[in-house]
Amino acid sequence: MIEEIEELIIPATPDSRPDTPETIAEFESRISHLPEEYKNLLLKYGPFAFNGSAELSGGGINDLCLTVCRGIGSQYTIAEVYEEMEDVFGDHWIPFADDAYGSVYGFDRNDETIWFFDIEAGFTPTKIFNSMRAFLDAIIVEPD
Amino acid sequence: MARITPSGNAGSKLVRAILDLLHVSKKMNLKALPPAPKRPQLPAPKPSGRPIRDPHWKPPSGWHRPARSKGSFTGAEGNSPFKLNDATADHLGLPRGTEIDFVNGTPDFGPFTHKGLGGQPPGTYNVDGINLNRTHDYNATVSTIADTMGMSKAAVREALRINKINLHHFSGDIMQLVPTNIHRNIHHSGSVHLEGRN
Numbered sequence: 312m313i314e315e316i317e318e319l320i321i322p323a324t325p326d327s328r329p330d331t332p333e334t335i336a337e338f339e340s341r342i343s344h345l346p347e348e349y350k351n352l353l354l355k356y357g358p359f360a361f362n363g364s365a366e367l368s369g370g371g372i373n374d375l376c377l378t379v380c381r382g383i384g385s386q387y388t389i390a391e392v393y394e395e396m397e398d399v400f401g402d403h404w405i406p407f408a409d410d411a412y413g414s415v416y417g418f419d420r421n422d423e424t425i426w427f428f429d430i431e432a433g434f435t436p437t438k439i440f441n442s443m444r445a446f447l448d449a450i451i452v453e454p455d
Numbered sequence: 456m457a458r459i460t461p462s463g464n465a466g467s468k469l470v471r472a473i474l475d476l477l478h479v480s481k482k483m484n485l486k487a488l489p490p491a492p493k494r495p496q497l498p499a500p501k502p503s504g505r506p507i508r509d510p511h512w513k514p515p516s517g518w519h520r521p522a523r524s525k526g527s528f529t530g531a532e533g534n535s536p537f538k539l540n541d542a543t544a545d546h547l548g549l550p551r552g553t554e555i556d557f558v559n560g561t562p563d564f565g566p567f568t569h570k571g572l573g574g575q576p577p578g579t580y581n582v583d584g585i586n587l588n589r590t591h592d593y594n595a596t597v598s599t600i601a602d603t604m605g606m607s608k609a610a611v612r613e614a615l616r617i618n619k620i621n622l623h624h625f626s627g628d629i630m631q632l633v634p635t636n637i638h639r640n641i642h643h644s645g646s647v648h649l650e651g652r653n
Contacts, residue, residue, distance in 0.1 A: 324617050360616060362609065364597070366590045376590040379616060387616075396639065398522075411593040413621035413638045431624065433519025433642045455608050 313352075313447040316361070319454060323358035323379050323387045330357050334384040342390060343405045343420050346443035349380075358382035363454035370439035370449055372427055377416070377450060380408045399434050418443060505563065506626040508534060512559045521562075521641045533560045537641070547637055555641055561625060562641055564633040569620050578632045585628045596622055596630045 322328075330353040339345060345353075352359065359380050367375040381389045392406040392415060400406060404417035404426060415428040417436070425440035440446045514520070514533045525543040529536045536554035544551045549567075556563045568578025582599045585592050600611045614620075621638045623631040 324613070360612070364590070364594050364608075374588045374590050376593045378593075378612070395636075410589065411596075411615070411622050412589065412624075413633075413635055430621075430639065430642075432517075435519075 313348075313450060316450060316452045319362045319452040320352075320356055320359050321362045322356065323360045323382070326386060327357045327359070327382070328385050329353070329355060330383040330385075338383045338390065342393060345405070345407075346418060346423055348443050348447055349407065352380070352447075353382050356382075357385055358387035361450075361452045363452045365450055365452045367439070367446070367449045368451050370425075370427075370446075371437055372439055375427060375439070376410050378409055378411050381406070396434070399428065404428075404436070416446070505565075506558055508558050510534075514560060518560055519642055525640065528557070529554065533557050537562070543640065547640055549637075558626070562623075563625060564623050564631045564638065565625070567633060567637050569618060569632045569634060579625075580630050580632075581628050582630050583628065585624070585630070587624065592624065592630070593622060599630075 332354065335345065335350055335353060359382075360378060365377040367377055379387050381387045381392065383389065387409075389405060389407055392409075393400055396406070396415075400417060402420070404419055406415045406417045406428070408416035410416075413430040415430070415434070416439075417426050417428060418424065419426060423442055424438055425443065425446045426436040427439045428434045428436050440449065512531075512534045518533060520528075520533060521537055524540075526537050526539040529538050534557060536556045538552065538554045539547070539549065541551050544553050547553075555567070565579055570578060580596060580599050580603070582592070582596050584595050597608050597611045597615075600606065601608045604611070606614070615622075615632070619635040620632045621635050623633045623638060625631050
């Protein structure tokens with residue numbers, strides 16, 4: 312459960328700030344809606360990382376690590392990746408998180424399923440979770 | 456009936472005779488044996504440098520190359536330098552004419568790795584125990600950097616995030632620290648994809 316690891320959530324960088332309802336609304340009108348669970352985290356933390364080694368359990372791929380969940384307004388933005396790799400995501404997916412290798416986690420704009428875009432396989436997408444809630448609840452953090 | 460009576464003199468002669476016999480036998484056996492085999496060599500150290508280019512390498516099924524809109528290979532597909540076109544070089548902030556070498560299907564980002572400015576991690580590490588499992592190899596690399604640089608693992612992770620650096624499985628135990636924008640823009644198959652995952 313994401314609530315169980317909240318104490319291990321840290322800002323993505325020292326300059327990261329929580330997002331505001333206004334910046335999120337602007338993003339949603341310009342690019343795409345965001346799942347409610349994820350918006351709530353961005354309002355609380357902005358782009359975030361973890362105080363320890365984070366991985367995902369029980370997904371469609373069994374060795375996934377997670378380094379950053381992206382936000383809207385400061386550094387590590389969703390828009391930065393989306394606009395950089397529009398040819399990969401198109402109108403179908405929104406990239407919202409990264410692993411240590413530059414692979415990307417994206418959610419399907421239609422059904423909010425979660426996909427993994429493997430950089431070392433040419434960004435080939437693989438469905439890994441059925442919902443954002445399942446993705447967030449799959450995060451395990453091993454503190455140092 | 457003849458009896459052999461043990462006596463000091465007779466006994467010592469017998470012992471000496473037996474020893475002489477053994478000595479001769481030993482010398483004879485030594486001469487008869489083939490030369491002693493050489494002591495087995497220790498295994499060669501794990502390669503820590505660049506892998507050797509296989510001139511016969513062919514792109515396997517499922518191999519991913521960079522987009523044709525970003526440049527072209529100067530020689531064999533996937534096994535020669537990939538020359539960025541001007542638009543891509545400009546976009547990545549690299550000099551026009553920049554080439555990224557591909558060795559046996561995997562790009563060598565060595566010349567583009569993060570240089571370790573201001574005490575940050577330098578660009579290439581030999582990481583013991585790489586097994587192509589993403590989480591394991593990430594943690595192993597963070598530990599190696601931490602030990603090498605005298606940093607905490609948390610500080611290493613933060614440095615990677617702040618500087619927007621990705622890990623790249625180049626070959627064997629070689630991990631490269633590559634700026635995200637370069638790594639992401641050159642679509643490729645890493646050694647994880649080509650060599651399989653544990």
